Amino acid sequence: MLIQTVDLCKTYKNGLEALHNINLSIEPGEFVFLTGESGAGKSTLIKLLFREQQPTSGFIMISGKNINRLGRKDVVRLRRNTGVVFQDFRLMENSNVFDNVAFALKAVERPWEEIKTRVPEVLEWVGLAGREKENVMHLSGGEQQRVAVARAIINDPLILFADEPTGDLDPNTSAELMKLFEQINAAGTTVVMATHDQDIVEKMQKRVITLRKGRLVNDAIGGFSL
Amino acid sequence: MKMKSFRYIFPQTFKSMLANGWMTFAAVMTITISLFLCTLFWLLVINVDANATALEEDVRISAYIKEDTQDYSYDRLYYDILAIEGVEAVEYISREDGLKNIAGRFGNTDLLAAMGGVNPLPDCYSITAESKDHVASIAKKLESFTEIDDIRYGEETVDRLFALTDTLRIGGLILMLLMALAAVVLISMSIRLTVMARKKEIMVMKWTGATNAFIRWPFILEGLFLGLMGAVLALGLALVCYHYALGYIAQYVSFLVVLPLSAVWQTTVLFALGAGLLLGMLGSFFPLARFLDV
Numbered sequence: 001m002l003i004q005t006v007d008l009c010k011t012y013k014n015g016l017e018a019l020h021n022i023n024l025s026i027e028p029g030e031f032v033f034l035t036g037e038s039g040a041g042k043s044t045l046i047k048l049l050f051r052e053q054q055p056t057s058g059f060i061m062i063s064g065k066n067i068n069r070l071g072r073k074d075v076v077r078l079r080r081n082t083g084v085v086f087q088d089f090r091l092m093e094n095s096n097v098f099d100n101v102a103f104a105l106k107a108v109e110r111p112w113e114e115i116k117t118r119v120p121e122v123l124e125w126v127g128l129a130g131r132e133k134e135n136v137m138h139l140s141g142g143e144q145q146r147v148a149v150a151r152a153i154i155n156d157p158l159i160l161f162a163d164e165p166t167g168d169l170d171p172n173t174s175a176e177l178m179k180l181f182e183q184i185n186a187a188g189t190t191v192v193m194a195t196h197d198q199d200i201v202e203k204m205q206k207r208v209i210t211l212r213k214g215r216l217v218n219d220a221i222g223g224f225s226l
Numbered sequence: 227m228k229m230k231s232f233r234y235i236f237p238q239t240f241k242s243m244l245a246n247g248w249m250t251f252a253a254v255m256t257i258t259i260s261l262f263l264c265t266l267f268w269l270l271v272i273n274v275d276a277n278a279t280a281l282e283e284d285v286r287i288s289a290y291i292k293e294d295t296q297d298y299s300y301d302r303l304y305y306d307i308l309a310i311e312g313v314e315a316v317e318y319i320s321r322e323d324g325l326k327n328i329a330g331r332f333g334n335t336d337l338l339a340a341m342g343g344v345n346p347l348p349d350c351y352s353i354t355a356e357s358k359d360h361v362a363s364i365a366k367k368l369e370s371f372t373e374i375d376d377i378r379y380g381e382e383t384v385d386r387l388f389a390l391t392d393t394l395r396i397g398g399l400i401l402m403l404l405m406a407l408a409a410v411v412l413i414s415m416s417i418r419l420t421v422m423a424r425k426k427e428i429m430v431m432k433w434t435g436a437t438n439a440f441i442r443w444p445f446i447l448e449g450l451f452l453g454l455m456g457a458v459l460a461l462g463l464a465l466v467c468y469h470y471a472l473g474y475i476a477q478y479v480s481f482l483v484v485l486p487l488s489a490v491w492q493t494t495v496l497f498a499l500g501a502g503l504l505l506g507m508l509g510s511f512f513p514l515a516r517f518l519d520v
């Protein structure tokens with residue numbers, strides 16, 4: 001078991017209960033969709049999973065460790081083994097493609113020689129070969145999201161978390177991005193993706209976890225359910 | 227964190243300092259002004275201290291003779307003073323010579339004319355003690371002489387000077403604290419701007435698993451650079467001012483002990499750079515604290 005949540009609850013400071021008693025487990029190599037209508041708690045669950053927020057009660061185990069009780073060093077190790085992608089890409093606007101991707105390797109203090117060879121490799125892998133010098137703001141939405149994905153996977157994470165990565169993309173571009181996610185998953189990375197895009201979920205036929213008003217209401221392979 | 231990683235950290239620092247250039251400028255100016263004033267104060271304090279110490283070592287006593295003393299009493303007085311235990315030499319300084327001396331010290335040749343032709347000084351015996359341990363006892367003896375009006379010697383002035391140094395120190399400390407506070411606030415503001423501008427990058431660094439040290443260093447460096455630049459400018463200004471003040475003092479008030487530039491620059495440089503770096507460190511500490519609580 002790679003990820004396990006135990007009686008996970010999250011109540012925001014304003015008293016809103018965003019998640020209630022979520023118990024789920026995810027095996028290594030799985031591809032999991034997290035769906036549910038707006039406000040169901042998808043983003044909240046993703047944030048808890050990559051430790052952006054702490055649960056109100058319950059806990060999360062990743063690779064056998066309670067991530068809510070980690071020391072500083074282990075938090076750093078956990079983050080080096082997880083990649084995150086967001087709906088709004090979160091790229092550095094004034095930089096080119098290379099710098100945006102290289103940033104993730106610099107942040108974990110990899111040697112420059114490695115960065116020089118590794119970045120073009122990953123860019124090729126996400127379909128942006130030879131685009132290193134281009135400013136990210138001159139790219140299309142789909143291409144920008146590929147840069148963000150390249151940045152998220154360049155450290156070979158065990159898990160890739162994505163919160164509505166196709167939210168701002170048109171259907172064709174979304175389908176392209178999902179192919180990339182499938183490749184990443186096929187290469188061994190566990191993918192957990194929050195989305196409310198029914199078409200994508202239907203087409204992919206993966207495991208689908210459905211939330212409603214903060215509760216887990218369905219967990220099955222296949223189609224979209226609300 | 228690896229030492230080698232500084233090559234990824236330095237560019238971040240300079241990029242952001244250039245990006246909010248006017249804030250960087252304002253911060254450097256504030257540090258310059260506050261460190262300039264602090265450095266001048268520091269120079270003042272060490273000089274007053276030097277004067278006090280020099281006076282403490284001074285073994286001379288001036289005994290002023292009463293106006294109505296008869297001429298024939300002068301010789302007897304001379305020998306009486308010489309007979310006091312611990313007196314090494316006694317020299318007579320007439321009121322005319324006294325005025326000339328003073329005029330010489332202040333670089334003014336015609337003091338008498340400046341004072342409207344009236345010499346306010348009394349005649350005086352200048353007494354040299356064998357050592358400074360004897361000064362107080364000699365002064366005490368001199369007080370019992372009816373012909374002697376007033377006694378001046380180092381230690382008295384020393385006490386006053388030390389009182390002055392204490393006042394200066396306390397005043398200076400308060401001034402320095404206020405100045406330091408202003409500098410830290412401005413550095414913090416400047417770095418807070420950088421933090422805001424780089425919020426997204428900080429988040430990405432965090433999520434990718436950068437260590438806190440790696441995230442913090444660009445900001446610490448920014449603080450250190452701001453502090454350092456301010457310190458260097460302040461030092462330059464202060465030392466130039468000091469140089470000119472020295473020339474002025476040497477010309478007009480030569481009896482004051484003033485430490486030459488060669489004697490003060492090392493400690494002053496250490497003082498200013500140390501203060502600059504410290505303020506820079508402090509300034510970079512606060513804006514980042516809440517971002518890093520992972």
Ligand SMILES: Nc1ncnc2c1ncn2[C@@H]1O[C@H](COP(=O)(O)OP(=O)(O)OP(=O)(O)O)[C@@H](O)[C@H]1O
Pocket residue numbers: 012013014016017018036037038039040041042043044045196
């Ligand atoms: N920081 C917050 N403070 C207070 N309430 C919040 C906060 N973040 C989310 N919520 C609330 O928690 C609930 C779940 O929000 P969440 O963002 O997890 O939903 P979601 O499933 O991602 O929705 P969407 O599909 O619109 O992105 C919502 O009602 C939301 O208003």
Ligand SMILES: [Mg+2]
Pocket residue numbers: 042043044163164
């Ligand atoms: Mg959401």
